[in-house]
Amino acid sequence: MFKKLLELRQQKAAKVAEMRALLDNAEKEGKELTEEEKGKFDTLKELVQKMSEEIERYETVADEERSQVGKPAETRSKQFTNEELRHYIKTGELRSTLSTTTGEDGGYTVIPQLDTEVMKRLTDDSVMRQICNVVRLPVGAKEYKKLVSAGGAVVEHGQEGVARNGTNAPKLNEVTIALNPIFAYPKTTQEILDFSSIDVLGWLTDEISESFTETEESDLTLGDGDKKSKGLLAYTRSTDGDKTRTFGQLQKMEVASADKITADNLIDLFYMLHSKYRKNAVWVMSSTIAAMLQKLKNKNGDFIWRDGLTADAPATLLGRPVHFLETLPASGANKPVLAFGDFKRGYFIVDHETGVRTRPDNITEPGFYKVHTDKYLGGGVVDSNAIKLIETLA
Template sequence: MTVGAEAGLVETKSADISMAIEELMYSFEAFKDANDQRLKEIERRSVADPITTEKVDRLSNALDEQKRLVDAIALKNARPPMGVDTVASSAFSIERKQAFEAYMRSGDERKLRTFEEKAMSYGTAADGGYLVPDETETEIGRRLALISPIRSISSVRRISSTTLKKPFATTGIGTGWVAETASRTQTTTNTLAELSFPTAELYAMPAATGALLDDSMIDLDAWLASEIETVFAEQEGTAFVSGDGSNKPKGFLAYTTVADASWAWDKVGYIATGAASTLATTDPTDTLIDIVYALKAGYRQNATWVMNRKTQAALRKLKDENGQYIWQPPASAASRAMLMGFPVVESEDMPNIEANKFPIAFGDFKRGYLVVDRAGVRILRDPYSAKPYVLFYTTKRVGGGIQDFEAIKLLKVAAS
């Protein structure tokens, strides 16, 4: 690709993002005008005109669609173009990639076996396939971080074993003040416990045609990453939110929950909405303020809201005591929508606003939730099961769970 072509591509991407952001901001202004009219009608007649309500809902749905368009453009622009060589310059990496590509295209595994003998870190067919080159694995991980909502805001640890065991202190080390020459009493030893994060196997099976594999212009690394990124991200997203920990990560909603006033370690604290099946009927923003300040200041500085789009649509209609909308659209493709000054992450795996559900999470997920990746993405070529297509059985091992129970708070739809 020439310098001029690259410059033109950058300008085109920038124009696409700018146009999408401009349309999003325009739609939000139209939404605010319609919602203000709805609120005035409720004040005058205790009920809004159905036509006005329908207009507000339609504009709210349009905002959701335009926000997804902005995210899609940002993700597309972050991808390397097909056919661009992103392989490391070392001879070993180039030869390893060539051997892997020969296996992908024709099933020729002789060169891969040679590399296996030279470097035992690479997988064997007996173990279920061959490990993809490091560059491909890195690209898959990068794409997952872009589109997997919880992974994008959590801590990620890469390990070589099947389980990560992490010690933590349940009681702090004893401290105190003392004069320079006064005797010191022995400090108490802190009590340690252990958190365990086992990894489970996540798989996908993209299919390719013979024509695609024969096309030497197709970058198979980029094709593989693009084929599995969405399905891996969807499976991960569900598990990180609500997974039960059985052959999958344990989601932050799967832990024992307790009213925040009674919070204890190994439980997740929640604030109730004050209404049995909805947000608070009067001053609903007060509950959101309560959940913000349920977090300690050290966690609050880096906190993020997590909710699905239906919940976000409900909060989009709310105003603070000064009459300002508490939800604000993203200012750029790289930024997120803001709620009360904190970024919003949209996760469709979060429940809706219903009785006894937890539709909103708020916290410092970098400190609160840990994603564990076992090194290595494995590929097994299968040209027999779905002729004339070639299947690529792709697996990776992933785990996850809460590592700091103080860092995440929930909103529960309940009277108390």
């Protein structure tokens, strides 16, 4: 299944590369596509569309089977006991019902129960996971690729009985998001495992989730892309508009300092975002910035900030939800202190099918049991028109 899916993706990428070559050659020579080239482009476009449909069918089946990989039907809903997990940490011995992976980096165990609990906690605790689009790559895939249209398609009006000329095809840009491992190393003493009634699953979930959440939030916001995700703030920023800005750059509004942000600035930023993104847009800022903005009023003297109507409902600013992301700066020269946009379309988080993997270690530190735990993580901007920032000059 996954081999076929990978082959289809590779074939699709090759066809898209041919389409790109046709457009690049025409652009380089300063001319439009010839009729022959237009015909070839349309043929490739049709093939890509068919491949996309076939890939979607395979992905649908893969999604349904994903949670079943490596588990016999009769044990798919089995909850592993505390004693089974305690035995695994102390001895490293694998039960037949635990999913195992023995890749080139050594033998790991994937405990579905732990993987589910950790990923649920990450989703609950991570602001970026709540607001961004999360995709999961199958086994064998090391990076996520997506073609993004940069516009340029021309639509013309036709008339019955009149020949129709070809129109310009849209310009496509490829976005690649690489996966990198992150890890945690929770440990406990031999005495606690031997004599206490410790909830092993709960202990592992708490320790791993806390470490992963902190690392993910930092990487997805501030990561430089070197052996880690490329965070939101690592992308080049420009004051140019969507139609003139270089693909991949984020648009910014510059203000003197964080305490100089006005209601008018926020209104202007709101409408800098194209209407197709505004309907699902959210505000993202640190608590420090939120404390400043809560005091802002419009020209009629009304507060533009609204607290949530129920206990867990988010506050709103100009009618859109507010999320508190503490890894965003609160001040500093050339620092983005606030973001507004449709993060589901703008920023993708990439997980891997292997999930949360564990490997016990009772050798390197006598008297302690440690559990080396890791997972793959990728992140990057996909649609740079979907997110706007306010950046301070001082």
